[in-house]
Amino acid sequence: MKMAMTNRANTKFDCIIMSTLDDLVPQNHLVRTLEDTIDWKFIYPLVKSLYSDVGRRSIDPVVLFKMIFINYTFGINSMRKTCEEIKVNMAYRWFLGIDIYEEVPNYSTWSKNYERRYKDSQVFDQIFNHIIRHGIDNGFIDATTVFGDGTHRKASANSRKATDKEVEIVAKTYEKELLDEINEDRIENGKKPFESLTKKEYINDEETGETVELKKTKHIKESTTDPECGLFHKGEKQKCFAYTHMTMCDKYGYVLFNKVAPGNMHDSAIFSEIYEELIHKYVNIKNVCLDAGFNTSPVCHQILSSGRTPFLPYKRPMTKKEFFKxxxxxxxxxxxxxxxxxxxxxxxxxxxxxxxxxxxxxxxxxxxxxxxxxxxxxxxxxxxxxxxxWEADKEESNHIRHTDEWKTIYPQRKQTIERVFADAKENHGMRFTRLRGLQKNQHESLIIFSCHNLKKLGLSKQRIGLI
Incomplete structure (x- = not known):
């Protein structure tokens, strides 16, 4: 069948559209799902104390936070570009409640509001927690078993712009408990107890002439661009400055907890710091599923002594080749x-x-x-x-590995926490950060995982006909 060529060179661009904004947004568009999943008015009481009762009217805080949700939900990763997209995207305008003729807030508006109002507030944690509570109350989240892991996010810092710095070694969170355990063991065996886990050394202060304790230190590479990130190097990966995201999720892939730390901190050390906060926040946790990097005696002891069950994999011995294991x-x-x-x-x-x-x-x-x-x-x-x-706790954890429950739960890691990281990096801009400093990156990570959780909640509600 022959077909004549169409020539649209004379297409008119001055046509008038007689339609509402609601009609222009497809019914299956993701913004409709995000709008219907929660009542966005919950933000108003969270930020009320950050605004004055007098003066000129500000931009609606719900609009500002919805803008940042658009930014990360759709992986735009730039507020300037997000504002440009909102200008021409009818779906984004509908989501924000901005009509076609209304001016879109400037890209610098968010950064100025962040610096002046939100930076030192708890609003990011509160938004994240509100979405989590909504999921728990509606039966979408089950925190009985949590899956945890750490991932690295490249920092906004050149690895060649660094200085060598001597820093004091920070005490571990479980140091006091470990010291008590060591001293109890030494006393039982007729040994003198230790005063501390580090051997104290003293020097004479040249200025005062007094004898002072010499602090234990170590040398690290510190970025001159972003001093709060850490130099990360693992295996064959290239050295770079990065931040570590220690993340916990449930069996359905909802992120329950996230902590940002410098990239040179080991995952197990971060876990020891946040574990008490995690179980205080989610008291019904029964099982904790982690990868081989967490298979250490302190971590196993921490989980078992809290009455929870650790699900950890086999960890290959680090013995030299051709030597007995x-x-x-x-x-x-x-x-x-x-x-x-x-x-x-x-x-x-x-x-x-x-x-x-x-x-x-x-x-x-x-x-x-x-x-x-x-x-x-x-x-x-x-x-x-x-x-x-605490080796007995590690051995107990290894025995759990042979149970039927472990064989059912542990394989779920690849479809829970690993998938969370894949989704966050691929769709929500978590491969690298343009922000500098721990606080800003913590806030950004909470928004990223809030977007992740909200999208999952909305799609789950949609599947069962709740929205």
Whole structure:
């Protein structure tokens, strides 16, 4: 069948559209779902104290927050570009309640309001928590089992613009509990208790002449652009300054908790800091599912001692190649000794400040041992094995790995927390940040995951006909 070519060179652009804004927005557009999922008026009481009772009228705070939701829900990742999109996008105008002839707020309006009003407030946490409570109250969120992991987000900082800085080593959150456990163990074995987990050293102050305690420090690379981020390097990945997002979600993929930390902090250290806050916020948590990076004695002890069950995977031993693995040395709990593959005993020596009980073999037993080359390179022919004072909690966690419940729950990580990160990075602009500072990145992450949760809530409600 032949068809003649159409030429629209004379198309008119001055046509008049006789239609309402509501008619121009498709019924299945995502903005309709976002609008119907929650009552956006909940924002007014949250920000009322941040505004004056007198003076000229401000831009509606709901409009401002809806603008930032458009920004991250649709992955625009730039307020300037978001404002330009709102000008020409009828769906965005409908969502904000701005008619065709009304002026769109300037892109700098949000940043000025943030600096002057919202920066030091709790409004971002409150918005995030309101959406979570709405999901829990309507039965969409189940916090019985939580899935956690950390992901890195590239910071707005050049890795070559950095200085070497000496910083004081920060005490771990569980330091006091660990010290008590160590001292109890040392006293039982006739050892002198420690005053602290770090060996105290003293120096004379040249200015005052007084003797002062020397603080334990370490050297780090600090960005001159954003000093609050951290240098991240893992495996074959390129070194870069980044922020770590420690995130917890439920079995349906709703984000329940998020904490931003410098990129040079280990995931397990961040988890230890936020765990008490997490279980206080969600008291009905029964199971905590994490990856191999959290399979440490302190983390296992923290979860088990709180009455929850840790679901952790197998962690490969870090032993050198062609050497015996630690599990090949059998621990006898009754005799408190380790038995080597040659059936010789390693006896308790001491408990160190790191919380490890030290076991050593006899040099006489090891000197003529046929397995010496696979056991130790010690010049004294002594094999040393350490066992953490909370090692029993780690072993209990490893036993849980063989239960049917673990085999059902743990595989869900890939469709929960891993999928959350994939969605946030692919659709909501979480691959890198243009903001600098922990506080700003914490607020941004709360908005990103609020968008994530709100979208999930809306689509879930839509599927069952609630909206």
């Amino acid at each position: 630690k599990y090949e040395y059998v621990y006898d709990e009754n005799l408190d000794i380790y038995i080597c593959p040659n059936e010789k005993d390693l006896h308790y020596v001491t408990t160190n400040r790191e919380g490890y009980r030290v076991y050593k073999s006899s040099s006489k037993d090891c000197e003529g041992c046929p397995y010496l080359s696979k056991c130790t390179k010690s010049k004294k022919h002594e094999k040393v094995i350490t066992r953490h004072v």
